[in-house]
Amino acid sequence: MYEPRATSHAGVVVNELMSFQLIATSPILDWFVMIVHQDFDWWLSAASRAFLPKPLSFFSSRLLPVTTTSVAAYLSWVIFQAILYHFVPGRLHQAPRMPGGRRLIYKLNGLNAWLLTVILGAWVSYAGLARVAPDDKGHFWYDLFNDGELHPRTGQLFDWKHFNASRTGGIIAWTLIDLSFAALQHQQFGSVTNSVVLAVGFRAVIVAEYFLYEDLYVGACVVTIQHFSRNPCHYSKGLPIRFFETLDGAHERFSFYSIFGFAVMMPHLWTLQTQYLATHPVEVSPVAVALLVAGFASGWTLNHIANNQKNMSRRSGGKFRIAGREAETIEAKYRTADGKVHRTVLLCSGLWGIVRHPNYVGSITHTWASCLTCGGGHLLPYAKAILVTVMCVHRCFRDEARCKIKYADAWDDYCRRVRWRLLPGVF
């Protein structure tokens, strides 16, 4: 989790306590959620009543057996994804400048790997090989939770953080998980409801968009890198749009926060909607379908346009038009660890002139639309919407603290020009 590192004694102690608490409780919280939907039919209140008098036996009586099959299945999944990550062809892409001044190269083969994963998963299921079944000093804890390598690599292109974020649990696995639970609903009730179709479809749009725009280089030229001449591939010269310039890609370190978040929380908590709908089918009215699609589409479009405007500003150095008018930008400078000073721009017109994080507003909107497919029966399927809302609000502060350090006065100028973070007049 990127944030400026505490230096005062009190700050270090608070960070240590918070980090220890998060490392110790996150796996238990995730396990608790699994018990709520598996053993208490999604009732948080019933699970809490059973948990409070006997917290230890609540968990110890439900210890999951670690079988050879379960370990082999998970290892096979990770190894299979590692093989795809390493061997499937893809274009090369240069990521943004790191604090040290260098720019790393990534191989972008996510879209091919996603399609191969889903096709192979469908074949394995069709062939009957798998059945759908609910099945530093003083900074020890803080460093375990938050620190670690920024871009750990094996060889030239196997990047562990990128691999974990997109291939082990979250993102590439989402479609398989969603389709499995849609199949489970069909197995149990003989048909699939329109809400599960919407939930699966909404997330497939997010996954396809992620891999399609993992970088984006509209109009930029494609060049061959000489040192890859034995196996020539291409990389885009345009500026990146997705993972590589997000907080997760550019600034989070490969630590508990990033590893556990992507490998455990993302596949489990982010897909609670289809897990819930598999056993609690919800059929929504045509009007509700139209409203859900409109809500999702407007959130997704807002997020997409906001990200594009920001990336256009970076790619063109601020020389581009938004809705027919010249974009307005603030010139900003920053220094990397190699001592070099770099120039960039902060966009302050278009959506970025209304609020400082318009892409978060889009993310929050489309996430709520996808959770609303679950109707009003239970709170737990809304975990993703609640977490994304809290995370985006928290990210506003984390990201702004980083930008303030990086851009100093230019960032203050931007905040004076664009007063609101998420909602004009409110926040």
Ligand SMILES: NC(=O)c1ccc[n+]([C@@H]2O[C@H](COP(=O)([O-])OP(=O)(O)OC[C@H]3O[C@@H](n4cnc5c(N)ncnc54)[C@H](OP(=O)(O)O)[C@@H]3O)[C@@H](O)[C@H]2O)c1
């Ligand atoms: N569904 C979810 O689980 C979830 C949760 C959170 C976020 N998201 C989404 O994930 C994506 C990435 O989010 P993120 O947290 O990494 O934030 P982001 O908004 O994509 O990136 C923030 C960075 O953009 C640059 N920037 C900030 N203001 C700018 C401006 N006015 N002009 C130009 N550049 C500016 C700064 O980086 P520089 O150092 O380059 O200047 C800043 O650190 C977003 O689309 C977000 O909505 C999804």
